[in-house]
């Protein structure tokens with residue numbers, strides 16, 4: 001049985017409702033034709049928290065976020081955003097939301113400043129456009145037409161558009177995709193400042209370090225189901241405390257590795273990169289002795305060996321598998 005199958009067989013449920021959530025998703029289901037994209041998803045996001053939604057390509061992140069934004073309709077389940085129905089109460093809800101879309105390309109002929117001023121006009125108490133251009137590092141590009149902005153500048157304009165209405169809750173779909181390291185760092189700073197001022201943020205990302213550094217809690221979804229929901233520390237710490245990671249030639253016999261006396265599971269998470277988990281009650285040092293003895297007997301070269309807390313990426317690959325998605 002794969003790690004993913006083992007994990008998904010134990011259903012993970014979102015945190016119970018306390019009545020003070022910014023977002024509540026209960027038994028959400030969505031299909032496109034015969035493609036059941038969201039099987040049964042439940043989670044909630046607390047007010048003021050940064051919540052990261054992770055999952056491989058096609059896991060259902062954008063479908064979930066766009067349903068919360070009111071752009072798609074759930075087939076079943078309850079969706080509440082700031083206590084409101086995103087479709088039927090959109091008029092009241094929309095002014096309180098900020099949305100950083102994945103796709104750019106709106107108004108290609110307008111300048112960055114003109115687009116921001118246009119959007120600022122939709123809100124009762126917008127932020128100051130000059131300050132906003134400064135904040136996202138577009139002051140020097142404010143007169144550049146949108147179609148001529150670089151990929152990273154477009155993402156920064158999308159960020160400014162999400163902030164212009166002074167929202168209480170912001171949805172960010174892959175906020176730093178395509179940004180250079182400086183812009184990413186600056187965006188992380190903006191997200192931290194927003195959180196410090198009480199704004200709730202739900203973001204999706206493929207960057208594990210981004211989720212680990214920014215999020216109060218991380219939800220991992222795959223095939224439209226929640227497979228993990230916890231703090232980054234709990235996900236990377238407790239879960240991986242009994243893990244040995246090693247690098248050796250690709251294609252080792254994982255069944256054989258898993259049958260070492262102190263091992264419970266073995267997985268090749270990337271070609272040549274392995275994770276071995278200890279059995280309940282067994283010690284990591286004993287597993288290392290067994291592993292290195294086995295490698296020596298097989299004349300297999302070991303190029304790296306690590307124990308202790310693993311990375312979020314390791315855990316993500318363990319839970320969702322290493323095959324490339326559509």
Ligand SMILES: Nc1ncnc2c1ncn2[C@@H]1O[C@H](COP(=O)(O)OP(=O)(O)OP(=O)(O)O)[C@@H](O)[C@H]1O
Pocket residue numbers: 032035037055056057058059060061062063064
């Ligand atoms: N409008 C649509 N019509 C038909 N199928 C769709 C539609 N939107 C999404 N899908 C399908 O639903 C599944 C989930 O897509 P979704 O965009 O929600 O995933 P995702 O987790 O955001 O992926 P990515 O990381 O690639 O952005 C995919 O198989 C996708 O092809």
